[in-house]
Amino acid sequence: MSKPLVSVRDLTVEFVGNRRAHALDKISFDLQAGEVLGLLGESGSGKSVSLRTLLRLHPQRTTRISGSMEVDGMDVLALKGRELEAYRGGTASMVFQEPGLAFDPVYTIGQQITEAIRAHEALDHRSAMQRALQMLERVQIPQARRRYDAYPHELSGGMRQRAMIALALACKPRLLLADEPTTALDATVQIQILLLLRELQKETGMSVIFVTHDIGAAVEVADKIAVMYGGRIVEENSVAGIVHNPRHPYTAGLLASTVSTENRGKPLLAVPGSPPDLSALPPGCSFAPRCSNARQQCTSEKPQVISVNGERLACWNPVSPLLKEETELATA
Numbered sequence: 001m002s003k004p005l006v007s008v009r010d011l012t013v014e015f016v017g018n019r020r021a022h023a024l025d026k027i028s029f030d031l032q033a034g035e036v037l038g039l040l041g042e043s044g045s046g047k048s049v050s051l052r053t054l055l056r057l058h059p060q061r062t063t064r065i066s067g068s069m070e071v072d073g074m075d076v077l078a079l080k081g082r083e084l085e086a087y088r089g090g091t092a093s094m095v096f097q098e099p100g101l102a103f104d105p106v107y108t109i110g111q112q113i114t115e116a117i118r119a120h121e122a123l124d125h126r127s128a129m130q131r132a133l134q135m136l137e138r139v140q141i142p143q144a145r146r147r148y149d150a151y152p153h154e155l156s157g158g159m160r161q162r163a164m165i166a167l168a169l170a171c172k173p174r175l176l177l178a179d180e181p182t183t184a185l186d187a188t189v190q191i192q193i194l195l196l197l198r199e200l201q202k203e204t205g206m207s208v209i210f211v212t213h214d215i216g217a218a219v220e221v222a223d224k225i226a227v228m229y230g231g232r233i234v235e236e237n238s239v240a241g242i243v244h245n246p247r248h249p250y251t252a253g254l255l256a257s258t259v260s261t262e263n264r265g266k267p268l269l270a271v272p273g274s275p276p277d278l279s280a281l282p283p284g285c286s287f288a289p290r291c292s293n294a295r296q297q298c299t300s301e302k303p304q305v306i307s308v309n310g311e312r313l314a315c316w317n318p319v320s321p322l323l324k325e326e327t328e329l330a331t332a
């Protein structure tokens with residue numbers, strides 16, 4: 001297999017400001033060019049922190065980061081000044097749940113996309129403007145010329161989301177980070193935006209990391225899924241593997257209902273109990289207090305991540321027997 005576009009190893013993030021939290025604990029994953037990874041998990045599991053860390057958006061003063069992140073051959077943690085600016089919005093860019101985070105209310109949509117292009121590429125104003133217009137057309141904004149001159153508040157939620165996708169893709173990123181891009185929208189608009197994202201991904205060959213609470217959306221858009229719990233990736237597999245053969249008891253709990261594309265829009269089922277307090281994680285598996293499969297080892301020892309044929313699992317006592325044997329072999 002070719003060298004991955006994204007390679008994250010043992011990425012650990014600790015917030016050390018007023019609100020302390022051990023938000024990410026040694027997460028590792030690879031993503032090939034053109035692959036779509038869905039990050040799935042309950043609120044507070046570390047999905048958004050993972051994306052924001054990949055874009056180096058956390059203030060350095062209050063954030064301790066260790067491990068490594070390589071994107072398109074770049075050591076992302078080592079990037080500084082101009083290189084970091086070129087990376088953000090150039091190599092990697094982000095679509096947020098709320099377009100208000102991407103657009104400044106006092107400039108028009110078109111001005112902002114044009115300026116973003118000029119910040120990354122040596123294009124004259126006219127050429128950048130043309131590219132911005134093409135992007136607005138490509139994301140299927142009707143009357144794109146007129147919308148170019150509109151202010152963000154003059155567009156509907158769905159249109160603003162399309163405009164944000166145009167902004168994120170204007171500089172042809174190799175990696176798109178999408179943080180619950182459809183959660184705030186009506187169900188029909190959600191589907192349209194998901195299909196648009198998938199179409200654009202295929203057309204451009206970019207890789208995408210897509211954060212969602214919505215199982216159906218992950219199934220629709222992703223090639224593989226990483227399930228996060230308490231700041232760790234507890235299971236990673238192909239979409240089919242996760243859906244038809246969940247191995248971690250947490251994944252199995254999340255998928256307790258039948259998963260199909262008809263379930264699009266369906267939130268994750270609640271697993272009984274509450275997520276862990278990230279400022280005081282227990283010594284063993286942080287899911288153990290909620291896990292019906294937990295045994296004594298689970299409360300005292302943190303499970304290692306076992307990797308077999310592209311599947312990853314961190315669990316002492318998984319629900320699926322195949323990896324159970326492999327886990328025992330691998331940790332014997």
Ligand SMILES: Nc1ncnc2c1ncn2[C@@H]1O[C@H](COP(=O)(O)OP(=O)(O)OP(=O)(O)O)[C@@H](O)[C@H]1O
Nearest residue numbers: 015019021023042043044045046047048049050278
């Ligand atoms: N800047 C910060 N300072 C302190 N703690 C933070 C900061 N940002 C996030 N956290 C904490 O890190 C943990 C992970 O947050 P994150 O936003 O990644 O969760 P999430 O899985 O994306 O949840 P949601 O689905 O609700 O967005 C949470 O406990 C959150 O409170």
